[in-house]
Amino acid sequence: MEAVKTDKLFVPALPTLWPSMLTGRRAPSHFMPFGARNVRYFYFARNAIWTTVKMLGLDAGEVLMPAYHHGVEVEAVVDAGATPRFYRVGSRWDVDLEDVEKRIGPKTKALYLVHYAGFPGPVEEMRRIADKHGLPLIEDCALSLLSADGSVPLGTTGDIGIFCLYKTLPMPHGGALTVNGSRQYSLPEPPLPPTSSTFSHTVSSLLQNLELRGGAFGRSVRGMVRGLGKGAVKAAEIERVATGTQHFDRRHVDLGMSPFAHRIAQAQDLEAVVERRRRNYFFLLGRLRDVSAPLFNQLSPGVCPLFYPLVVDNKEQVLERLRARGIEAIDFWKYFHPACDASAFPEVAKLRRSIVEVPCHQDLTPEVMAEVANVVRDALVPERPERKNVG
Ligand SMILES: Cc1ncc(COP(=O)(O)O)c(C=O)c1O
Incomplete structure (x- = not known):
């Protein structure tokens, strides 16, 4: 499943949950x-x-x-x-x-x-x-x-x-x-996460999907439900264990995966996911290689790209421009862990200053990717120095 083209660009960083994935099921x-x-x-x-x-x-x-x-x-x-x-x-x-x-x-x-x-x-x-x-x-x-x-x-x-x-x-x-291999370890089965947390993440992803498919209508419904949802989460003191966070939190170290999450995994067409990500990556590679030297000039067989690593000189500015145009680009790996001496690894320090994560996931159609490429090209144009008003 892929999104249809809508009035305003909305390119979420992560793939969204399609309602049919709540009930679908595929072979192991x-x-x-x-x-x-x-x-x-x-x-x-x-x-x-x-x-x-x-x-x-x-x-x-x-x-x-x-x-x-x-x-x-x-x-x-x-x-x-x-x-x-x-x-x-x-x-x-x-x-x-x-x-x-x-x-x-x-x-x-x-x-x-x-x-x-x-x-x-x-x-x-x-x-x-x-x-x-x-x-x-x-x-x-x-x-x-x-x-x-x-x-x-x-x-x-x-x-x-x-x-x-x-x-x-x-x-x-x-x-x-x-x-892997023959060694066996007996690990206790981790406890299930709070249902409210699973529910809250699921609703967020469904709403993102609505916005992806529903254009202006989807966007306003999402805005409304998000507003209500935030209040409800606060009022009910729902425990939402955030994903994608920067730091390790010992309080959540035991948490396992819910049967509901297993179910969603089982509904995925994984071959299609790989194929679409590769297609979108190739598209960006072809459209961007002349304005930003690619980190990887090709995609070897089997590779399933998580995103397109865009190499830029002015990271903050590019991120700001992409986000302003509806692309949820991410600042990839800005910081070293404090235990690592940054001065000993100058190439890594440079990478941390120059990689922007551009989405190329399975929800994005060739039409959307064409718009993404155009927006990225615009964002890479250096800012013109302000003209002085003379006279
Ligand atoms: C290389 C690497 N390992 C592990 C993790 C932790 O993943 P999770 O957010 O599922 O804990 C991340 C998170 O981005 C990561 O980049």
Whole structure:
């Protein structure tokens, strides 16, 4: 399902929930983590990371992590008791494998690889380094659900796969931990999240969908319901456990995934999701490569892009312009975790100043993408210096 063209551009950052997804159901999927033999579902990916540190007994040791990180995955590792150490990532999101190996020391207890926005990191090479040093490999696919490196699904090479579901699929919440290989861990089933929280996220996503499809009418209904909803949430003291937040909160570390979220996952046409994201990415690549040098000039087979990483010089200004025109662009990974010395990783510091996340998800039609491309092109035009009024 895709949105129809409406009067004003509305391009939400995440895909929205279509009413038919509340009742639809498809055959079990082979995609990770749904097809994994050994999987535990959580409210967030961060809970899966915290649990991994405890489960593997890394809490008294060091975990070697990329200097290019979100920050919340590092917070989860720290909260669970481990110490993060950082390795170099280059200006094209490329992991410096030599640096990884150089930084392994007696206290290193695990290697941590992040696959950025669906683009596969060097997981085979990291596997080899991990095996050589007898370390477990954690493969963070929080931004890379449904993505593969050729025929190898991301999250299947590491000892552990970490997934976030709600960034790629229109789910109210959802994360997963998969254990690969033969080792078995007995993990308690996490408690269900508050129903009110699931309900609140679901309604928000349905309203976004209404706006996406309903133009001016949908927009005014959404505005009205949001106003009422905020009051009701406050009045009823509904606990809304926010997703997509910057920081780790120990109070939510146990929360699992609701059966309702599982149901929505089962209603998804995952092959179509991958195909549409790739189509939209290619479209932007073709329309933008002459105004902004692409970070990736191609999309390898199997890659499911989470967004289009737009490289800009004037991030704040571009973000402001895109948002003013109805595109929910996101400031991608602005901050280092405080445990990471920014001055030691200049390429990462530059990336943090220059990547804007432009949506290319499954709800966006070719017509909408054409408008997105035009708006982005406009936003990239440098501001003309103000003309002085002479005379
Ligand atoms: C690399 C990475 N790992 C883990 C997470 C945590 O995901 P969640 O919000 O599901 O906890 C994020 C969040 O953006 C992330 O970017």
